[in-house]
Amino acid sequence: MTKIQLTVDGAKVSDDVEPRMLLVQYLREKLGKTGTVIGCDTSNCGACTVHLDGRSVKSCNVLAVQADGSEVTTIEGLAEGSVLHPVQEAFRECHALQCGFCTPGMIMQSVDLLKDNPDPSEEEIRVGIEGNLCRCTGYHNIVRAVQTAAAGKVSGDAEAGSPAATAETEKVEV
Amino acid sequence: MTATQETSTEPAREIGRDRRRKEDQRLITGRTRWTDNITLPGMLHMAMVRSPFAHATITAIDTTEAAAAPNVVAVYTGKDLDESAGVLINAWPITPDQVTPAHPPLPTDRVSFAGEVVAVVVARSAAEARDAAELVDVDYEELPAALDLKEAAADTVLAHPDLGTNKSALWVFDSQEAGTGGDVEEAIAKARESGVVVEREFRQQRLIPAFMEPRSVVVDPTGEQMTMWSATQIPHIVRFALAATTGVPESKIRVIAPDVGGGFGGKLQVTPEEWMAWWVARQLMKPVKYTETRSESLMAAHHGRDQWQKITLAAEKDGTVTGLKVELLADLGSHVAIVGGGVPVLGAFMFNSIYKFPAYHFACQTVLTNKAWTDAYRGAGRPEATFAIERIMDELALELGREPLELREQNWIRHDEFPFTTVAGLEYDSGNYEEATRKAKESFGYDALRAEQQQRRESGDPVQLGIGISTFTEMCGLAPSRVLGSLDYGAGGWEHASVRMLATGKVEIVTGASAHGQGHETAFSQIVADRLGVPFEDVEVLHGDTQIASKGLDTYGSRSLVVGGEALVKATDKVIEKAKPIAAHLLEADVSDIEFSAGRFSVKGTDQGLAMAEVALATFAAHNLPDGVEPSLDSDATYDPINFNYPHGTHLCAMEVDTETGQVKMRKYTCVDDIGNVINPLIVAGQMHGGLAQGIAQALFEEAVYDDAGTLVSASFVDYLVPTAADLISFDVGHNSTPSLTNTLGTKGVGEAGTIASTPAVVNAVLDAIRQFGVTDITMPCTPERVWRAIQDGTAGAKDPTTGAAAAHFDPATDGAGQSNIADGTEGAGQ
Ligand code: FES
Numbered sequence A: 001m002t003k004i005q006l007t008v009d010g011a012k013v014s015d016d017v018e019p020r021m022l023l024v025q026y027l028r029e030k031l032g033k034t035g036t037v038i039g040c041d042t043s044n045c046g047a048c049t050v051h052l053d054g055r056s057v058k059s060c061n062v063l064a065v066q067a068d069g070s071e072v073t074t075i076e077g078l079a080e081g082s083v084l085h086p087v088q089e090a091f092r093e094c095h096a097l098q099c100g101f102c103t104p105g106m107i108m109q110s111v112d113l114l115k116d117n118p119d120p121s122e123e124e125i126r127v128g129i130e131g132n133l134c135r136c137t138g139y140h141n142i143v144r145a146v147q148t149a150a151a152g153k154v155s156g157d158a159e160a161g162s163p164a165a166t167a168e169t170e171k172v173e174v
Numbered sequence B: 001m002t003a004t005q006e007t008s009t010e011p012a013r014e015i016g017r018d019r020r021r022k023e024d025q026r027l028i029t030g031r032t033r034w035t036d037n038i039t040l041p042g043m044l045h046m047a048m049v050r051s052p053f054a055h056a057t058i059t060a061i062d063t064t065e066a067a068a069a070p071n072v073v074a075v076y077t078g079k080d081l082d083e084s085a086g087v088l089i090n091a092w093p094i095t096p097d098q099v100t101p102a103h104p105p106l107p108t109d110r111v112s113f114a115g116e117v118v119a120v121v122v123a124r125s126a127a128e129a130r131d132a133a134e135l136v137d138v139d140y141e142e143l144p145a146a147l148d149l150k151e152a153a154a155d156t157v158l159a160h161p162d163l164g165t166n167k168s169a170l171w172v173f174d175s176q177e178a179g180t181g182g183d184v185e186e187a188i189a190k191a192r193e194s195g196v197v198v199e200r201e202f203r204q205q206r207l208i209p210a211f212m213e214p215r216s217v218v219v220d221p222t223g224e225q226m227t228m229w230s231a232t233q234i235p236h237i238v239r240f241a242l243a244a245t246t247g248v249p250e251s252k253i254r255v256i257a258p259d260v261g262g263g264f265g266g267k268l269q270v271t272p273e274e275w276m277a278w279w280v281a282r283q284l285m286k287p288v289k290y291t292e293t294r295s296e297s298l299m300a301a302h303h304g305r306d307q308w309q310k311i312t313l314a315a316e317k318d319g320t321v322t323g324l325k326v327e328l329l330a331d332l333g334s335h336v337a338i339v340g341g342g343v344p345v346l347g348a349f350m351f352n353s354i355y356k357f358p359a360y361h362f363a364c365q366t367v368l369t370n371k372a373w374t375d376a377y378r379g380a381g382r383p384e385a386t387f388a389i390e391r392i393m394d395e396l397a398l399e400l401g402r403e404p405l406e407l408r409e410q411n412w413i414r415h416d417e418f419p420f421t422t423v424a425g426l427e428y429d430s431g432n433y434e435e436a437t438r439k440a441k442e443s444f445g446y447d448a449l450r451a452e453q454q455q456r457r458e459s460g461d462p463v464q465l466g467i468g469i470s471t472f473t474e475m476c477g478l479a480p481s482r483v484l485g486s487l488d489y490g491a492g493g494w495e496h497a498s499v500r501m502l503a504t505g506k507v508e509i510v511t512g513a514s515a516h517g518q519g520h521e522t523a524f525s526q527i528v529a530d531r532l533g534v535p536f537e538d539v540e541v542l543h544g545d546t547q548i549a550s551k552g553l554d555t556y557g558s559r560s561l562v563v564g565g566e567a568l569v570k571a572t573d574k575v576i577e578k579a580k581p582i583a584a585h586l587l588e589a590d591v592s593d594i595e596f597s598a599g600r601f602s603v604k605g606t607d608q609g610l611a612m613a614e615v616a617l618a619t620f621a622a623h624n625l626p627d628g629v630e631p632s633l634d635s636d637a638t639y640d641p642i643n644f645n646y647p648h649g650t651h652l653c654a655m656e657v658d659t660e661t662g663q664v665k666m667r668k669y670t671c672v673d674d675i676g677n678v679i680n681p682l683i684v685a686g687q688m689h690g691g692l693a694q695g696i697a698q699a700l701f702e703e704a705v706y707d708d709a710g711t712l713v714s715a716s717f718v719d720y721l722v723p724t725a726a727d728l729i730s731f732d733v734g735h736n737s738t739p740s741l742t743n744t745l746g747t748k749g750v751g752e753a754g755t756i757a758s759t760p761a762v763v764n765a766v767l768d769a770i771r772q773f774g775v776t777d778i779t780m781p782c783t784p785e786r787v788w789r790a791i792q793d794g795t796a797g798a799k800d801p802t803t804g805a806a807a808a809h810f811d812p813a814t815d816g817a818g819q820s821n822i823a824d825g826t827e828g829a830g831q
């Protein structure tokens, strides 16, 4: 057992962990941060993506002990109280999720992508989220959500379909 | 929305609106309830010991070391199970004499696919259980394995030696026998003389549903009613099957499907893992959990497709189709899964598709092999049918030198011919193929792309352009119970709904259709909000727990809206009918003078009225109700559909093929689908996008590959290529709407349409780009290697017979020259 101390979603935590414990297991099993999920065992799916000291990582690819002294943000720490992060808001606005299993990882990765490149092209978005698999959406609306968030077209308001957001988002043609 | 008809008398306020989903707030903030999130006091964890061999005798299992490992509580093998462990059922024996191997949760003496569970270790933590599972020592004596589908069909090696054959069932439909059409052999004979006969054999590769949430199950035996949480599509069916096979009364079983991370048919199953969790929890009287790894999921959760399709199409020289004969071999894998053999039968009625074939014959032989079991995967039977017919219509066009879209139009059912009874005996209620096609062509820029294609061809551009077409239809909304009965399916196809009017005017609705990403909570709220005239926000949708939604048949086959939604409409209407006498009493009017509109009961010709909420509160208080009226507005309805419904659409795909490297790139994808009236266009578009991605993935990326020993090579996301965002493009999705006439809302199913339609559009496009090299077929997935090889063989002008599993098994005498140059699709390593 190794003692680790870190900050997760703004809270200081300290635990004894087995050296082999993965960060994602630590988050889920020890901290109950079940918003972060596990979709594979080969670091391919990105469902477990969190921010480690401000950069996105696949938390199944990091040992808990490696996060010692670090700051971790999960999907559960992204919103400011009841105010959603603009990327979260854009995902809802653009219907960028169906089952929602890939969503935490997808949102965390998109936030990181926009930090690096605030105005990405469609191609850059597609390449930027390539490490995150989604089986439900065909990525069409995920790409739209990232574009929408990049364009500042969502307010970050916690209200569903707030008028500002609804008005400016492209309507799906039917 | 281009709705052409209003079937509801209510003013449509919510229906048709692109409401953002109610489900999302939780999901985007990580406030989720996946089965694997659940922990209970004293909970134990299971790990599985799985067979590395496809077929072997278990000679001994030594569990001593595992049992002695730290914090291990128990180790079980097949020999420890008693009758209370139950069995895994096949609910659809497709013929009375179907050969069905017994399927206990654990085998005792023989394994029949690589990945089959042979022992279960129970420990205090998941990690300790997994560690100890490594210590279980199993002695196997390897047996020859039945792996290749065609060889298995010849009974060369037996998947289950005790059964004496691999052939499970032969299911036949013949239009002459059924009285729905003529004799197909006659049509073919005639066409051989004076018309044209096109014969092709297509391979439906094996696919894996690959839902993103691995399956997980938790069983809590501590209450009087035992509870199972499972990442399943079918909590009600699981409950029934547990009761039917483990001896526990149904009333003592509660099954909950909490948040479920996708299914696509892959979680429409009763599994050894669930059954073991149930049994182990009862043995130890402690809560247990099992969550599979991705590798386990890819290896042992059921697979999909896996067919050889031999198609013979007869036509006149002018292109009019005269007969269609379909002979299928379908791989069941090691066992007949819950709907296993029924999947190809679901396609049996769809090969004739939208075309007016006067004669039709369908025969499907299901075959047991030593691979993972197969069952429903998005579309289940219908993608296979659509692929075959849309591929062969292109072949016919080629044979006759006709433009493929025109040839289709010549043969399809015209919009003024509906309702139309097909040669397979189904009555298509509505559709407009001309209009959907016109819209699709326009949006796609069909003529301009054809011109570009021509120009690239003429200039010998290394990057060639191909255009693929799929004018598909499907049957969905499973299913009229009588039809299911006539097909020997073990259950009905109805759905149940309840509407509960709360005292505060809020509404709870309960549906038996258990969701896993489809947005039921939003769409069903919209329906009820309109119907009852209450705010969208005031409607709460409850589902996925057999204690709350006590009746139901769950979610699959694009049935939730068209069957579950209709049950909801009927229950809602009953609420209104129950409220009318109460409203009349309170308003001191005659019931016959009460009108209900936009959430208000009013007295005809006056401005007197009461809101639904007011009637609900008065009913709750029950102080002043008419004599003999029960103090409740709550209502239930169980709806059994009278017919399927038939969404259709025209899908057009443009592919660029680099003839020097074989690289394929999607340039444009346009579809115009007719799914009747749309409840929520946002959700519908999402279903289309996701469906398209899965169908495109079958065409270009995915294949479950086994090696010669029967080991799944593609057992991780490194090798099983679920497409990423970078592999796909944005889609051009449009609609044309002819409302369904078989339900009140005029809706048709949408969940599977994209998957069913897209695969042949993509493959037709790839072929269209490289036909000039003499290529006539490419086995799916159309990888760059296969495309490159096809081009090489073609440009070399080679007409060598195809080798390997892709070789068509036609009689050489009738085998057209067009059967050469098929990129080899042999199964096995190295692809
Ligand atoms: S769980 Fe799949 S990448 Fe981490």
Ligand code: FES
Binding pocket: A096, A097, A098, A099, A100, A101, A102, A103, A133, A134, A135, A136, A137, B212, B261, B262, B517
């Ligand atoms: S929303 Fe289901 S996997 Fe992405």
